[in-house]
């Protein structure tokens with residue numbers, strides 16, 4: 301049972317667990333003063349074999365969280381730590397993880413997949429523009445703002461977001477390889493790798509959103525997942541892909557290219573015909589930049605409440 305710091309307990313009432321992760325869990329909590337719902341990510345500093353890496357990783361992630369500001373990237377609201385645990389208060393993404401929407405075995409409607417994928421591209425383009433490579437894009441790390449189909453999504457979990465040296469490559473390989481790009485296995489240890497790894501992972505994410513199954517997966521009669529990835533070997537099973545447009549398939553095929561120099565870049569993906577869809581773009585922009593009431597009122601953003609000493613956000 302997690303013990304929370306006293307000052308945390310004074311500000312928040314912790315409720316049940318809502319998500320699980322490799323390095324810690326996520327709990328639902330209520331801010332006592334406002335009854336506002338929040339998510340609390342609990343990251344145990346000691347849960348990696350080599351303590352040094354874990355703490356450095358977590359500090360790097362917290363530095364990244366402080367620096368980033370984009371509608372499709374998770375935002376932290378508060379932060380506490382004890383000598384062995386971080387408690388990060390985040391906006392609650394009521395819709396939970398994309399993982400739970402696509403695991404049902406059939407894909408999303410193409411229009412919904414396109415809206416989500418466009419937001420992922422915008423988030424990752426922002427990260428790359430700010431010198432950050434995510435490196436761990438997968439359905440568990442894509443959060444949905446609400447239960448509605450057309451909703452805002454946010455990318456989260458920046459635990460792997462750094463230039464991997466050789467020694468941490470081994471730690472990467474201990475997670476699920478399904479979303480890792482080929483060059484992580486082949487060339488990473490020597491030449492390192494760039495933003496194009498995120499383009500590959502987005503290709504796998506799009507494949508899963510449209511097809512409802514993973515392009516590279518364990519199967520007794522098939523080569524290992526790593527081998528399938530290095531060969532860039534995947535199949536679009538006709539029964540699963542029959543209703544999907546050729547442009548959507550083209551986007552997937554141009555992202556799941558083994559040679560990173562030939563792979564579609566994030567910027568080029570944003571120019572792909574499949575995304576030149578004014579209705580989707582309008583919907584995405586409305587979700588990312590909702591017209592605030594402050595856009596209409598002359599005064600500043602929030603109406604200060606008597607008991608609020610001032611916005612420390």
Ligand SMILES: CCC/C(=N\NC(=N)N)c1ccc(NC(=O)c2cc3cc(OC)ccc3[nH]2)cc1
Nearest residue numbers: 318319326339341388394396397456457458459
């Ligand atoms: C600042 C921490 C970033 C992070 N992970 N970082 C890490 N693993 N090192 C992380 C990982 C996961 C989450 N997940 C959530 O916020 C979340 C909300 C939520 C709601 C759900 O049902 C309503 C179900 C799952 C959920 N996960 C939030 C942040």
